[in-house]
Amino acid sequence: MAAYCRSCIVNMQKAFQPVKFQSLLLHNIRRNFGTSTICRGLNGVPNKNLRAGKQKISINKDKPLTYEQTQPPNLIGVTKSWNSWNSGSLEGEREKNAAQIVFDDIFIRKFMYGTWHNLFASEVIIKRQYNQIIIAGLIEQSNHNNIYFLIGYTEELLSFLLKCPVKVEIQTVADKKDLIFRYI
Amino acid sequence: MSATSVRSWLSCRLKVFGDSHFGCVYSRPFLTSTNLQNVQENTDRRYVKYDDNIVETETEKFRVFEIPGLKRVQRERRTQQKKREYEAQPRFKQMLPDQDWTKVWPGPATFKWSVVPFPVRQGFIPKPTIAGGVPPGKYANTELIKIPNFLHLTPGHVQQHCQAIKKFCTPWPAGLESDQKCHKHFPLEVVTQDYCFSGSSIRDARARSATVQFKLSDLDLDYHARDKFIRLVGPRYNKNTDEVTLTADRCPLKKQNYDFIIYLLTALYHESWTVELWEKEKTLDDMEKYFWDLNASRKNILELLKHIHTIEKDLKLSPNVKALPYLPENLSEENLLALKEVKSYKEAVTDLFNEDETKENLKKYKEAVRTLLNIQTKMMSPS
Numbered sequence: 001m002a003a004y005c006r007s008c009i010v011n012m013q014k015a016f017q018p019v020k021f022q023s024l025l026l027h028n029i030r031r032n033f034g035t036s037t038i039c040r041g042l043n044g045v046p047n048k049n050l051r052a053g054k055q056k057i058s059i060n061k062d063k064p065l066t067y068e069q070t071q072p073p074n075l076i077g078v079t080k081s082w083n084s085w086n087s088g089s090l091e092g093e094r095e096k097n098a099a100q101i102v103f104d105d106i107f108i109r110k111f112m113y114g115t116w117h118n119l120f121a122s123e124v125i126i127k128r129q130y131n132q133i134i135i136a137g138l139i140e141q142s143n144h145n146n147i148y149f150l151i152g153y154t155e156e157l158l159s160f161l162l163k164c165p166v167k168v169e170i171q172t173v174a175d176k177k178d179l180i181f182r183y184i
Numbered sequence: 185m186s187a188t189s190v191r192s193w194l195s196c197r198l199k200v201f202g203d204s205h206f207g208c209v210y211s212r213p214f215l216t217s218t219n220l221q222n223v224q225e226n227t228d229r230r231y232v233k234y235d236d237n238i239v240e241t242e243t244e245k246f247r248v249f250e251i252p253g254l255k256r257v258q259r260e261r262r263t264q265q266k267k268r269e270y271e272a273q274p275r276f277k278q279m280l281p282d283q284d285w286t287k288v289w290p291g292p293a294t295f296k297w298s299v300v301p302f303p304v305r306q307g308f309i310p311k312p313t314i315a316g317g318v319p320p321g322k323y324a325n326t327e328l329i330k331i332p333n334f335l336h337l338t339p340g341h342v343q344q345h346c347q348a349i350k351k352f353c354t355p356w357p358a359g360l361e362s363d364q365k366c367h368k369h370f371p372l373e374v375v376t377q378d379y380c381f382s383g384s385s386i387r388d389a390r391a392r393s394a395t396v397q398f399k400l401s402d403l404d405l406d407y408h409a410r411d412k413f414i415r416l417v418g419p420r421y422n423k424n425t426d427e428v429t430l431t432a433d434r435c436p437l438k439k440q441n442y443d444f445i446i447y448l449l450t451a452l453y454h455e456s457w458t459v460e461l462w463e464k465e466k467t468l469d470d471m472e473k474y475f476w477d478l479n480a481s482r483k484n485i486l487e488l489l490k491h492i493h494t495i496e497k498d499l500k501l502s503p504n505v506k507a508l509p510y511l512p513e514n515l516s517e518e519n520l521l522a523l524k525e526v527k528s529y530k531e532a533v534t535d536l537f538n539e540d541e542t543k544e545n546l547k548k549y550k551e552a553v554r555t556l557l558n559i560q561t562k563m564m565s566p567s
Contacts, residue, residue, distance in 0.1 A: 067307055068326055079308035081330045086382070092390070100383050122326040127294075128382040136294045136329050163384040169294040171329070178324040181307075182314045 047074055057184045067181040068123055086128040101128070104162060108135060111158065116150060121176040132165040133158070138179065141172045274298035286344055292336045294329055297322040304328065373397040376438055393433035394441040396449065400426050409456040411472055416452055474537030476530045485526065485556075490515055508558050528552045 053073040055065055071080040084105050088098040105126050112124045112135065122138040135154070139147070151168045158166040173179065279288070279301050288299060306327045307320040322328055360366050375395040379388035400421065405413060414421050421428050430448060432441040468478060476482055493511055512519050520526055532552035535545050553559075 066326070067320060071308075080327060083330070085330065085332075096388070096390075097381060097383065104383060121324070122329070125326070125330050127330075129292075130380050131382050131386070133382050134294065138324060138326060138329070162382075164382050171294075171296055171298065173324045179326070181320065 050074070055184060062183050064177070064180040064183055066122070066179045070181050070184075083123050084126045086126075104133075108133070108158065108162075112137075112154070115154060119150075121173055121179050132167060133162065134167045134169055136169045136171075138171050138173050140176050141174055276301040284340070285338060286340050289335045295322075295331070295333050295335070297325065297328070300335065306331075367399075371398050371402040374442065376442070392436060392438050392441055393431060394438055394445060395429060395431045396442070396445045397427055397429050398449075400428055403453060405453075405456060408459065413452060413456040415472075416455065474534055476534050481533055482530075485529065486517060486520055489520055489526075510558075525552075525556045529556045 050073075055063070055069055057063070068080060076082060084101070086101050087093050088101040108126055109124050112120065116139065119139045119142065120137055121140050125136040127134040127136065135158075147170070151170060154168050155166050275288075275298050300322060304322050305319040306325060307315075309315055309317065309319055320327070360369065373396070375397065377391055377393070379391050380386075381388065400410065400413065403410075403413070417428055417430075420430060430445045432444045432448070435441045435444055471478070489508070489511065492508055493515055496506055496508075510523065510525055512523075529552040532545070532549040536549055539545055
């Protein structure tokens, strides 16, 4: 029994090593960068050869897309705006906070997709103001008691994890299909 | 209309009264615009549902009696029925035109389509066939959620804010009416920064630095002390504005850095007033500017005047034809230096060295030389 417990503890320690935790998240970073400005003109590659974040046309042209999905990454800041709003790209802030902000945002997105499973109709929008983080987005209407719980749970847990006030500003749409902008 | 209360957690979490047949009110017949006809059914639904331009006229129509069972009624699926149960009437539908907007939108918040009563659209449509030919409206529009809004800063809000903080306001202190008076009473300007970050650490290394600014003329310094002070602070002194800027970030805390600057200022002040032994070894090359009295110009002028005087004496000229009638009989150094011709020459040469070779300074020098040597030729006019 004692040996079992010890091995269990060792396993837990391994699982919660900070390096391990980081590599686990970094593994999925590429997926989260899907619509970031990083794609823009990287290494002088012409725009027509960039495929990240661009949707393929289906055979029957019946693939539903939201407005966010129709705009390719090179149009961020032109026809659609960023999903993360912060001052991390400003001079002086860049060296200090940018990496931390990106890392935290990825964590928040993963947390939201897991906790609000299958509820989000839009992307998770993260806005940072002063010392607080505002998480906004559109979700499908469902049982309101669950949503009340989720809002409180998310705010409480993320505030504790990120050590700053976190506000969840969620709105509802009747149907996820209401976000469909066009079919390609 | 059955006034059954629909459970609503939408927007402001108010209990709202909704129509149980909500959703049937908005239907296809309202789409009369030609460019909307080719749009697919799903896209239609989105634009019809909460479109601001479409007026609800369904309720005003003549009601036709329908015999039950005569027509085939399409029943809703149970899942759809259940979904509709949660669907609430948006708040902007129940707003009065003369409502108090500050009560609706009390503070900064993300844009809510269900609360904002005015029509607004945001988005880009590449072709008129897409999305009904109009940019997406406020319903289910993610772009409007992203951008910052100022719906919490209307004139009404600002007025209420002002009223609320009025009781904390105190009258402006007497005696500090102008900038000059403020500067006189508070000659030191201290600049520090605070940084706010929405992350796991509130520490910021940049917040430790402190800056103190003051005018050098506010310090009680004589010529030597002032010169020494400027030499000690080096590039921290701005000659044009007469300001000294002292910055420190060597200590880990802001208070410590500020204390260090004050210590530094005290040390600089007292150090400036002390005259060291080696300072007496200052040569002409070490001078911070041109001093006529120490330079060869003084000696040359005095010798020249004396020389002219001796020549005139030897020739025994009458005072009327003397080259320099202003020269006194006694040619002591004090007498010569007190002459206004010599004084103006001294001033002109000093300005020429210490300031710049500007047009005015050169003209002044020319006039000084002419008066000193009594040259009274007129300028030849170019013919």
